[in-house]
Amino acid sequence: MGDIEYWRDSFQSELSTLPEIIRDIDRVRKKGPYAIQSAIRNAEDQLKKCSNIQKSYKLELRLMVGMPVEKKKYENDLQELENELRECNDKLDDAKARAQRSELMSGANNEGPDPERDGDQMLMEAGKIQDKTVSCYIAQEIIKKIIWLKL
Structure with a gap:
């Protein structure tokens, strides 16, 4: 029970x-x-x-x-x-x-997409990715130099 x-x-x-x-x-x-x-x-x-x-x-x-x-x-x-x-x-x-x-x-409030703003945002994101890529490349070069100096 x-x-x-x-x-x-x-x-x-x-x-x-x-x-x-x-x-x-x-x-x-x-x-x-x-x-x-x-x-x-x-x-x-x-x-x-x-x-x-x-x-x-x-x-x-x-x-x-x-x-x-x-x-x-x-x-x-x-x-x-x-x-x-x-x-x-x-x-x-x-x-x-x-x-x-x-x-x-x-989306019915007549505020459609703003192509200029969207394009700027995409360019900013691409720039951030590129900055990270450049930073990684620089870090690799520094590591290579350090390794060559130790040898």
Whole structure:
């Protein structure tokens, strides 16, 4: 009887954190697409964790033989938790759809790409890479001179 209570309590506990994690998806929208994807991944992981606990709870419920009154009580608890899990799953799907729409609409503010700025940025990055290459070449030459001096 203790195992079934453990799984019920675990299911309730993990499920209670899920709505807050789903709300985080909308909160991080201003932080950019990577933050949104991370929040969605967290919510999906929590949802999967709840589903796995649900399976264990159902398994323990099937093992309850000869206790129809207690079994019925736990079945009712399971039904309530499953309904809540379904609601959270629907909310997560809605949050994903909102995130996808906001990502699609993020470029709709008539701020198109600035070719001059993008070109300058690419040239700066190329310059940094070239500086690193030159630094590596100079370091190699210094090492060669040191080795030749020791010989």
